[in-house]
Amino acid sequence: MERAIEIWFDFGSPYSYLSVMRIEAAAARHGVTVHWRPFLLGVVFRALGWERSPLLLDRERGAYMWIDMARQCRKYQLPWHCPSEFPRRAVVPTRVALWGAQMPWVGEFCRRLMQLNFVADCPIEGEAVSGEVLTALGLPAGEIVAAAQAEGQKLRLREQTESARQRGVFGAPTFFVGAEMFWGNDRLDDALALAAWGVEA
Protein backbone atom coordinates (compact mmCIF):
# COMPACT_ATOMS: atom_id res chain seq x y z
CA MET A 1 0.00 0.00 0.00
CA GLU A 2 1.60 3.23 -1.19
CA ARG A 3 1.41 6.33 0.97
CA ALA A 4 1.04 8.95 -1.74
CA ILE A 5 -0.70 12.18 -2.66
CA GLU A 6 -1.21 13.73 -6.08
CA ILE A 7 -1.14 17.51 -6.34
CA TRP A 8 -2.87 18.92 -9.41
CA PHE A 9 -1.85 22.55 -9.72
CA ASP A 10 -1.50 25.50 -12.09
CA PHE A 11 1.37 27.99 -11.97
CA GLY A 12 -1.04 30.91 -12.29
CA SER A 13 -3.27 29.89 -9.38
CA PRO A 14 -2.66 31.75 -6.08
CA TYR A 15 -3.97 28.94 -3.88
CA SER A 16 -1.76 26.52 -5.83
CA TYR A 17 1.18 28.70 -4.75
CA LEU A 18 0.35 28.02 -1.10
CA SER A 19 0.21 24.25 -1.58
CA VAL A 20 3.19 23.96 -3.92
CA MET A 21 5.29 25.74 -1.31
CA ARG A 22 4.02 23.62 1.58
CA ILE A 23 3.42 20.13 0.25
CA GLU A 24 6.84 18.52 0.07
CA ALA A 25 7.85 19.33 3.65
CA ALA A 26 4.38 18.47 4.99
CA ALA A 27 4.26 15.17 3.08
CA ALA A 28 7.72 14.23 4.34
CA ARG A 29 6.51 14.68 7.93
CA HIS A 30 3.76 12.14 7.16
CA GLY A 31 6.02 9.74 5.24
CA VAL A 32 3.93 10.40 2.12
CA THR A 33 5.24 10.54 -1.48
CA VAL A 34 4.19 13.52 -3.64
CA HIS A 35 3.14 12.98 -7.26
CA TRP A 36 3.28 16.27 -9.18
CA ARG A 37 0.47 16.85 -11.67
CA PRO A 38 0.84 20.21 -13.42
CA PHE A 39 -2.07 21.09 -15.72
CA LEU A 40 -3.71 24.09 -17.38
CA LEU A 41 -6.58 25.25 -15.19
CA GLY A 42 -7.82 27.78 -17.74
CA VAL A 43 -8.52 24.97 -20.21
CA VAL A 44 -10.58 23.14 -17.58
CA PHE A 45 -12.49 26.33 -16.74
CA ARG A 46 -13.38 26.83 -20.38
CA ALA A 47 -14.45 23.20 -20.71
CA LEU A 48 -16.77 23.75 -17.72
CA GLY A 49 -18.27 26.74 -19.47
CA TRP A 50 -16.56 29.47 -17.44
CA GLU A 51 -14.81 32.22 -19.34
CA ARG A 52 -12.40 32.91 -16.52
CA SER A 53 -11.61 31.86 -12.98
CA PRO A 54 -14.79 31.66 -10.88
CA LEU A 55 -12.83 33.67 -8.33
CA LEU A 56 -12.94 36.56 -10.77
CA LEU A 57 -16.52 36.22 -11.98
CA ASP A 58 -17.68 38.76 -9.46
CA ARG A 59 -16.04 41.75 -7.92
CA GLU A 60 -16.80 40.86 -4.30
CA ARG A 61 -15.17 37.46 -4.33
CA GLY A 62 -12.27 38.67 -6.45
CA ALA A 63 -11.45 41.47 -4.02
CA TYR A 64 -11.74 39.12 -1.06
CA MET A 65 -9.40 36.57 -2.62
CA TRP A 66 -6.44 38.95 -2.55
CA ILE A 67 -7.07 39.86 1.08
CA ASP A 68 -7.37 36.19 1.94
CA MET A 69 -4.18 35.31 0.06
CA ALA A 70 -2.16 37.91 1.95
CA ARG A 71 -3.52 36.57 5.25
CA GLN A 72 -2.86 32.93 4.34
CA CYS A 73 0.72 33.71 3.38
CA ARG A 74 1.22 35.39 6.73
CA LYS A 75 -0.24 32.36 8.47
CA TYR A 76 2.02 29.92 6.61
CA GLN A 77 5.00 32.31 6.82
CA LEU A 78 5.34 32.52 3.06
CA PRO A 79 6.43 35.65 1.23
CA TRP A 80 3.76 37.29 -0.92
CA HIS A 81 3.47 40.03 -3.52
CA CYS A 82 0.11 40.53 -5.20
CA PRO A 83 0.86 39.82 -8.90
CA SER A 84 0.46 42.78 -11.25
CA GLU A 85 -0.73 40.38 -13.97
CA PHE A 86 -3.33 37.70 -13.24
CA PRO A 87 -3.59 34.97 -14.17
CA ARG A 88 -0.14 34.71 -15.72
CA ARG A 89 0.40 32.53 -18.78
CA ALA A 90 2.58 29.58 -17.85
CA VAL A 91 2.46 27.00 -20.62
CA VAL A 92 6.23 26.51 -20.97
CA PRO A 93 6.96 25.96 -17.25
CA THR A 94 3.95 23.65 -17.06
CA ARG A 95 5.44 21.54 -19.85
CA VAL A 96 8.82 21.53 -18.09
CA ALA A 97 7.22 20.46 -14.80
CA LEU A 98 5.30 17.74 -16.61
CA TRP A 99 8.47 16.51 -18.34
CA GLY A 100 10.32 16.47 -15.02
CA ALA A 101 7.43 15.26 -12.85
CA GLN A 102 9.32 12.11 -11.81
CA MET A 103 12.64 13.90 -11.32
CA PRO A 104 14.03 14.74 -7.88
CA TRP A 105 14.21 18.44 -8.86
CA VAL A 106 10.54 18.90 -9.76
CA GLY A 107 9.46 20.24 -6.36
CA GLU A 108 12.21 22.84 -6.21
CA PHE A 109 11.56 23.85 -9.84
CA CYS A 110 7.87 24.38 -9.09
CA ARG A 111 8.54 26.36 -5.92
CA ARG A 112 10.95 28.68 -7.73
CA LEU A 113 8.48 29.28 -10.57
CA MET A 114 5.73 30.04 -8.08
CA GLN A 115 7.96 32.49 -6.26
CA LEU A 116 8.74 34.28 -9.52
CA ASN A 117 4.99 34.77 -10.04
CA PHE A 118 3.82 35.50 -6.49
CA VAL A 119 6.87 37.01 -4.81
CA ALA A 120 9.07 38.58 -7.49
CA ASP A 121 5.99 39.50 -9.60
CA CYS A 122 7.71 38.49 -12.87
CA PRO A 123 6.40 36.95 -16.09
CA ILE A 124 6.94 33.18 -16.03
CA GLU A 125 6.08 32.26 -19.62
CA GLY A 126 8.83 31.86 -22.21
CA GLU A 127 11.68 29.42 -22.43
CA ALA A 128 14.24 31.80 -20.93
CA VAL A 129 12.58 31.90 -17.51
CA SER A 130 12.34 28.14 -17.10
CA GLY A 131 15.84 27.81 -18.52
CA GLU A 132 17.29 30.18 -15.94
CA VAL A 133 15.62 28.34 -13.09
CA LEU A 134 16.88 24.98 -14.36
CA THR A 135 20.40 26.39 -14.75
CA ALA A 136 20.29 27.74 -11.19
CA LEU A 137 19.45 24.20 -10.09
CA GLY A 138 22.58 22.94 -11.87
CA LEU A 139 20.61 21.16 -14.60
CA PRO A 140 21.15 21.04 -18.40
CA ALA A 141 18.56 23.71 -19.11
CA GLY A 142 18.81 23.71 -22.89
CA GLU A 143 18.24 19.98 -23.19
CA ILE A 144 15.37 19.94 -20.73
CA VAL A 145 13.52 22.89 -22.25
CA ALA A 146 13.94 21.43 -25.73
CA ALA A 147 12.59 18.07 -24.56
CA ALA A 148 9.69 19.75 -22.77
CA GLN A 149 8.78 21.78 -25.85
CA ALA A 150 8.77 18.79 -28.22
CA GLU A 151 5.50 17.96 -29.97
CA GLY A 152 4.93 14.76 -28.02
CA GLN A 153 5.24 16.68 -24.78
CA LYS A 154 2.68 19.28 -25.87
CA LEU A 155 0.29 16.44 -26.54
CA ARG A 156 1.03 14.93 -23.12
CA LEU A 157 0.07 18.21 -21.45
CA ARG A 158 -3.21 18.31 -23.37
CA GLU A 159 -3.88 14.73 -22.23
CA GLN A 160 -2.97 15.55 -18.64
CA THR A 161 -5.37 18.51 -18.64
CA GLU A 162 -8.13 16.39 -20.19
CA SER A 163 -7.45 13.79 -17.52
CA ALA A 164 -7.95 16.45 -14.82
CA ARG A 165 -11.34 17.25 -16.28
CA GLN A 166 -12.34 13.62 -16.53
CA ARG A 167 -11.43 12.97 -12.92
CA GLY A 168 -13.71 15.81 -11.84
CA VAL A 169 -11.12 18.52 -11.15
CA PHE A 170 -12.77 21.97 -11.22
CA GLY A 171 -10.17 24.12 -9.45
CA ALA A 172 -6.61 24.18 -8.21
CA PRO A 173 -4.94 22.97 -6.22
CA THR A 174 -6.73 19.62 -6.16
CA PHE A 175 -5.36 16.60 -4.33
CA PHE A 176 -6.05 12.94 -4.91
CA VAL A 177 -5.38 10.24 -2.35
CA GLY A 178 -6.32 7.09 -4.20
CA ALA A 179 -9.74 7.95 -5.66
CA GLU A 180 -10.55 10.55 -3.00
CA MET A 181 -10.48 14.12 -4.30
CA PHE A 182 -9.79 17.14 -2.09
CA TRP A 183 -10.16 20.66 -3.41
CA GLY A 184 -8.12 23.64 -2.26
CA ASN A 185 -5.12 24.46 -0.14
CA ASP A 186 -7.45 24.37 2.88
CA ARG A 187 -7.78 20.59 2.40
CA LEU A 188 -4.08 19.75 2.07
CA ASP A 189 -3.80 18.71 5.71
CA ASP A 190 -6.91 16.52 5.50
CA ALA A 191 -5.63 14.88 2.31
CA LEU A 192 -2.23 14.22 3.88
CA ALA A 193 -3.85 12.76 6.98
CA LEU A 194 -5.73 10.30 4.76
CA ALA A 195 -2.64 9.54 2.70
CA ALA A 196 -0.69 8.81 5.87
CA TRP A 197 -3.06 5.94 6.61
CA GLY A 198 -2.19 4.36 3.26
CA VAL A 199 -4.99 4.15 0.73
CA GLU A 200 -5.35 1.74 -2.17
CA ALA A 201 -4.55 3.51 -5.42
Add this chain to the structure above:
Amino acid sequence: MERAIEIWFDFGSPYSYLSVMRIEAAAARHGVTVHWRPFLLGVVFRALGWERSPLLLDRERGAYMWIDMARQCRKYQLPWHCPSEFPRRAVVPTRVALWGAQMPWVGEFCRRLMQLNFVADCPIEGEAVSGEVLTALGLPAGEIVAAAQAEGQKLRLREQTESARQRGVFGAPTFFVGAEMFWGNDRLDDALALAAWGVEA
Protein backbone atom coordinates in the same frame (compact mmCIF):
# COMPACT_ATOMS: atom_id res chain seq x y z
CA MET B 1 -11.12 46.89 23.44
CA GLU B 2 -13.78 44.24 22.96
CA ARG B 3 -12.77 40.70 22.06
CA ALA B 4 -15.65 39.83 19.76
CA ILE B 5 -16.56 38.03 16.56
CA GLU B 6 -19.66 38.42 14.41
CA ILE B 7 -21.01 35.33 12.68
CA TRP B 8 -23.21 36.02 9.66
CA PHE B 9 -25.01 32.81 8.79
CA ASP B 10 -28.01 31.28 7.05
CA PHE B 11 -29.95 28.28 8.38
CA GLY B 12 -29.98 26.66 4.95
CA SER B 13 -26.21 26.86 4.40
CA PRO B 14 -24.26 23.63 5.06
CA TYR B 15 -21.00 25.37 5.89
CA SER B 16 -22.92 27.67 8.25
CA TYR B 17 -24.00 24.49 10.06
CA LEU B 18 -20.36 23.66 10.78
CA SER B 19 -19.60 27.09 12.20
CA VAL B 20 -22.83 27.54 14.14
CA MET B 21 -22.12 24.24 15.89
CA ARG B 22 -18.50 25.10 16.63
CA ILE B 23 -18.31 28.81 17.31
CA GLU B 24 -19.57 29.24 20.86
CA ALA B 25 -17.25 26.65 22.41
CA ALA B 26 -14.30 27.79 20.30
CA ALA B 27 -14.88 31.48 21.10
CA ALA B 28 -15.14 30.68 24.81
CA ARG B 29 -11.69 29.03 24.68
CA HIS B 30 -10.34 32.32 23.28
CA GLY B 31 -12.29 34.56 25.67
CA VAL B 32 -14.15 36.02 22.69
CA THR B 33 -17.81 37.15 22.63
CA VAL B 34 -20.02 35.92 19.77
CA HIS B 35 -22.43 38.29 18.03
CA TRP B 36 -25.07 36.36 16.09
CA ARG B 37 -26.03 37.83 12.72
CA PRO B 38 -28.66 35.66 10.99
CA PHE B 39 -29.53 36.81 7.46
CA LEU B 40 -31.03 35.51 4.23
CA LEU B 41 -28.22 34.37 1.96
CA GLY B 42 -30.53 33.74 -0.99
CA VAL B 43 -31.48 37.43 -1.05
CA VAL B 44 -27.79 38.38 -1.17
CA PHE B 45 -27.14 35.87 -3.97
CA ARG B 46 -29.96 37.35 -6.03
CA ALA B 47 -28.68 40.88 -5.38
CA LEU B 48 -25.27 39.73 -6.68
CA GLY B 49 -26.94 38.43 -9.83
CA TRP B 50 -26.80 34.72 -9.01
CA GLU B 51 -29.99 32.73 -9.34
CA ARG B 52 -28.91 30.17 -6.78
CA SER B 53 -26.01 29.24 -4.58
CA PRO B 54 -22.73 29.38 -6.53
CA LEU B 55 -22.08 25.96 -5.02
CA LEU B 56 -24.92 24.66 -7.15
CA LEU B 57 -24.19 26.53 -10.35
CA ASP B 58 -22.28 23.59 -11.73
CA ARG B 59 -22.59 19.89 -11.24
CA GLU B 60 -18.94 19.24 -10.40
CA ARG B 61 -18.72 21.66 -7.50
CA GLY B 62 -22.18 20.74 -6.25
CA ALA B 63 -21.33 17.04 -6.08
CA TYR B 64 -18.02 17.78 -4.39
CA MET B 65 -19.68 19.96 -1.73
CA TRP B 66 -21.65 17.05 -0.29
CA ILE B 67 -18.57 14.83 -0.15
CA ASP B 68 -16.65 17.64 1.52
CA MET B 69 -19.44 18.30 4.03
CA ALA B 70 -19.52 14.66 5.12
CA ARG B 71 -15.74 14.70 5.58
CA GLN B 72 -15.73 17.98 7.48
CA CYS B 73 -18.42 16.73 9.86
CA ARG B 74 -16.32 13.65 10.54
CA LYS B 75 -13.29 15.85 11.19
CA TYR B 76 -15.20 18.08 13.63
CA GLN B 77 -17.07 15.12 15.13
CA LEU B 78 -20.44 16.55 14.18
CA PRO B 79 -23.40 14.40 13.14
CA TRP B 80 -24.46 14.76 9.50
CA HIS B 81 -27.31 13.71 7.26
CA CYS B 82 -27.33 15.00 3.71
CA PRO B 83 -30.57 17.06 3.55
CA SER B 84 -33.24 15.73 1.16
CA GLU B 85 -34.28 19.32 0.44
CA PHE B 86 -31.70 22.02 -0.33
CA PRO B 87 -31.57 24.82 0.39
CA ARG B 88 -34.38 24.73 2.95
CA ARG B 89 -36.55 27.81 3.46
CA ALA B 90 -35.92 29.23 6.91
CA VAL B 91 -37.43 32.70 7.13
CA VAL B 92 -39.29 32.17 10.41
CA PRO B 93 -36.36 30.75 12.39
CA THR B 94 -34.14 33.50 10.97
CA ARG B 95 -36.56 36.11 12.33
CA VAL B 96 -36.62 34.34 15.70
CA ALA B 97 -32.82 34.22 15.83
CA LEU B 98 -32.65 37.89 14.90
CA TRP B 99 -35.20 38.80 17.58
CA GLY B 100 -33.25 36.78 20.16
CA ALA B 101 -29.75 37.66 18.93
CA GLN B 102 -28.82 39.31 22.24
CA MET B 103 -30.45 36.61 24.39
CA PRO B 104 -28.46 33.94 26.22
CA TRP B 105 -30.42 31.22 24.41
CA VAL B 106 -29.66 32.29 20.84
CA GLY B 107 -26.68 29.95 20.37
CA GLU B 108 -28.57 26.88 21.55
CA PHE B 109 -31.61 27.85 19.45
CA CYS B 110 -29.45 28.15 16.32
CA ARG B 111 -27.67 24.85 16.95
CA ARG B 112 -30.97 23.01 17.39
CA LEU B 113 -32.40 24.50 14.20
CA MET B 114 -29.27 23.54 12.28
CA GLN B 115 -29.47 20.00 13.62
CA LEU B 116 -33.09 19.72 12.47
CA ASN B 117 -31.95 20.64 8.96
CA PHE B 118 -28.65 18.77 8.70
CA VAL B 119 -29.06 15.85 11.09
CA ALA B 120 -32.79 15.08 11.44
CA ASP B 121 -33.42 16.16 7.80
CA CYS B 122 -36.66 17.98 8.71
CA PRO B 123 -38.32 21.11 7.33
CA ILE B 124 -37.43 24.11 9.49
CA GLU B 125 -39.77 26.75 8.09
CA GLY B 126 -43.10 27.46 9.81
CA GLU B 127 -43.87 28.80 13.23
CA ALA B 128 -44.48 25.38 14.78
CA VAL B 129 -40.87 24.22 14.36
CA SER B 130 -39.32 27.28 15.97
CA GLY B 131 -42.03 27.17 18.64
CA GLU B 132 -41.20 23.58 19.57
CA VAL B 133 -37.50 24.35 19.85
CA LEU B 134 -38.17 27.40 22.04
CA THR B 135 -40.52 25.36 24.24
CA ALA B 136 -37.88 22.65 24.61
CA LEU B 137 -35.54 25.38 25.84
CA GLY B 138 -38.11 26.34 28.52
CA LEU B 139 -38.98 29.63 26.83
CA PRO B 140 -42.38 31.30 26.18
CA ALA B 141 -42.57 30.11 22.58
CA GLY B 142 -45.87 31.75 21.66
CA GLU B 143 -44.77 35.20 22.76
CA ILE B 144 -41.37 34.96 21.12
CA VAL B 145 -42.65 33.70 17.78
CA ALA B 146 -45.36 36.38 17.72
CA ALA B 147 -42.78 39.07 18.46
CA ALA B 148 -40.42 37.70 15.81
CA GLN B 149 -43.19 37.64 13.20
CA ALA B 150 -44.30 41.24 13.82
CA GLU B 151 -44.04 43.68 10.92
CA GLY B 152 -41.21 45.68 12.46
CA GLN B 153 -39.18 42.50 12.84
CA LYS B 154 -39.70 41.54 9.20
CA LEU B 155 -38.33 44.94 8.27
CA ARG B 156 -35.36 44.45 10.60
CA LEU B 157 -34.46 41.20 8.81
CA ARG B 158 -34.60 42.93 5.45
CA GLU B 159 -32.30 45.63 6.85
CA GLN B 160 -29.94 43.05 8.32
CA THR B 161 -29.71 41.26 4.97
CA GLU B 162 -29.12 44.55 3.14
CA SER B 163 -26.43 45.35 5.69
CA ALA B 164 -24.72 42.04 4.87
CA ARG B 165 -24.63 42.98 1.22
CA GLN B 166 -23.32 46.45 1.95
CA ARG B 167 -20.52 45.10 4.09
CA GLY B 168 -19.40 42.88 1.22
CA VAL B 169 -20.79 39.53 2.38
CA PHE B 170 -21.11 37.13 -0.58
CA GLY B 171 -21.44 33.78 1.17
CA ALA B 172 -22.05 32.13 4.52
CA PRO B 173 -20.77 31.77 7.06
CA THR B 174 -18.93 35.07 7.08
CA PHE B 175 -17.12 36.40 10.14
CA PHE B 176 -16.24 39.95 11.05
CA VAL B 177 -13.60 40.88 13.59
CA GLY B 178 -13.81 44.65 13.65
CA ALA B 179 -13.73 45.58 9.96
CA GLU B 180 -11.88 42.42 8.91
CA MET B 181 -14.03 39.98 6.96
CA PHE B 182 -13.38 36.23 6.85
CA TRP B 183 -15.34 33.95 4.55
CA GLY B 184 -16.19 30.35 5.26
CA ASN B 185 -16.00 27.83 8.06
CA ASP B 186 -12.38 27.22 7.05
CA ARG B 187 -11.53 30.70 8.33
CA LEU B 188 -13.27 30.49 11.72
CA ASP B 189 -10.02 29.65 13.52
CA ASP B 190 -8.13 32.50 11.82
CA ALA B 191 -10.91 34.94 12.68
CA LEU B 192 -10.95 33.81 16.31
CA ALA B 193 -7.19 34.12 16.54
CA LEU B 194 -7.48 37.73 15.40
CA ALA B 195 -10.41 38.40 17.74
CA ALA B 196 -8.42 37.02 20.65
CA TRP B 197 -5.88 39.80 20.14
CA GLY B 198 -8.63 42.39 20.59
CA VAL B 199 -9.43 44.54 17.58
CA GLU B 200 -10.99 48.01 17.47
CA ALA B 201 -14.62 47.75 16.39
